[in-house]
Amino acid sequence: MKFYRCEVCGLILEEGQLEDHCPKCNAPREKFAELDPETAEKHVRSEYTNDLYANLIHTVEKLERIADAGINDNLDPSCVKIFTRTKAYSKLLKQLAKAEVAGHISKGKW
Numbered sequence: 350m351k352f353y354r355c356e357v358c359g360l361i362l363e364e365g366q367l368e369d370h371c372p373k374c375n376a377p378r379e380k381f382a383e384l385d386p387e388t389a390e391k392h393v394r395s396e397y398t399n400d401l402y403a404n405l406i407h408t409v410e411k412l413e414r415i416a417d418a419g420i421n422d423n424l425d426p427s428c429v430k431i432f433t434r435t436k437a438y439s440k441l442l443k444q445l446a447k448a449e450v451a452g453h454i455s456k457g458k459w
């Protein structure tokens with residue numbers, strides 16, 4: 350499968366998705382360059398992992414909302430302690446996941 354990157358905004362599309370203009374930045378089709386095989390392989394290989402990180406971030410955000418509800422509920426100190434820890438761990442996991450995805454992007458794994 351062939352992939353093309355918009356040289357203006359970086360959007361990557363499959364061959365069948367190309368239109369007259371970039372759907373993100375409106376650059377003309379001529380601004381799309383085919384990815385070399387190594388870069389295309391990185392793109393394909395990393396897509397699943399990046400989707401997993403997106404799902405992880407979404408799931409962690411649910412944990413943060415649960416933790417906030419538990420802290421606000423304030424049933425007793427041991428409960429608040431668990432929910433406070435949950436919130437702290439969730440924040441750390443989210444930041445780790447975002448940093449990893451940023452690292453992927455900087456290495457062309459996107």
Ligand SMILES: [Zn+2]
Binds near residue numbers: 355358359374376
């Ligand atoms: Zn573009």
